[in-house]
Amino acid sequence: MTTPELPGVDELVRSPARRTLCIVVNREARVCVRAPADMPLPAIRRFVAERQPWIAQKKAAIRRQLSRIVIRSFTEGENFLFKGQLYPLHFSAAAAAPISFDRAFIIHERYRDKAREMLTGWYEIKAEQLIGERVKLYAEAFGLDYLALRIGDTRSQWGSCSAEGKLSFSWRLIMCPTRIIDYVVAHELAHRRYMNHSAAFWAQVAKMRPDYREQQQWLKDNAPLLRF
Ligand SMILES: [Zn+2]
Known part of the structure; x- marks a missing residue:
């Protein structure tokens, strides 16, 4: 489905508060354009046309990811x-x-x-054990503390750290290699020192996981496999 006045665009959202144009390709590979309320259509059309290569690239990447989401049947041999x-x-x-x-x-x-x-229950127990161990290890080795540790199912996030120091991790991480779990653990613990994603924060992460960029990329590339 596309908007009749804007070919290739699924949704056009105009809002008075907005001053600039922006294009978003969402997780379902739908293209949404956000525009100021009074911007003339030809200007929006031009903007979208100029960014066609970027949109196509983005859509292709998301479709590739979507095609990798495995539909599980939970049957013998899977x-x-x-x-x-x-x-x-x-x-x-x-x-x-x-x-x-x-x-x-x-x-x-x-x-x-x-x-x-x-299987989900089993994953949760294993995640609690392993993530618990890794958090303790990294906290001790780098002199960081935390208030509590929770394993849950945060589909959109692999981990989080609250202002009071409560750490949360998705049980889905247990499907990942340990080095990936270690990166997420280090990332959340680093928030105990820096409650932001500043350069200082990333320097702290690098101290704990020198090759963390590889692990970030792995998570990005393999996220579809971890959903079911
Ligand atoms: Zn973070």
């Missing part, structure tokens, strides 16, 4: 990530526990219909 590696899911009537891990995720036959919940 592969799931754990600490950066893929392991198959198996169902067994002879399993001793409702869910266990031995180079494969083994779920008791009885819980076949609840495989998603079982």
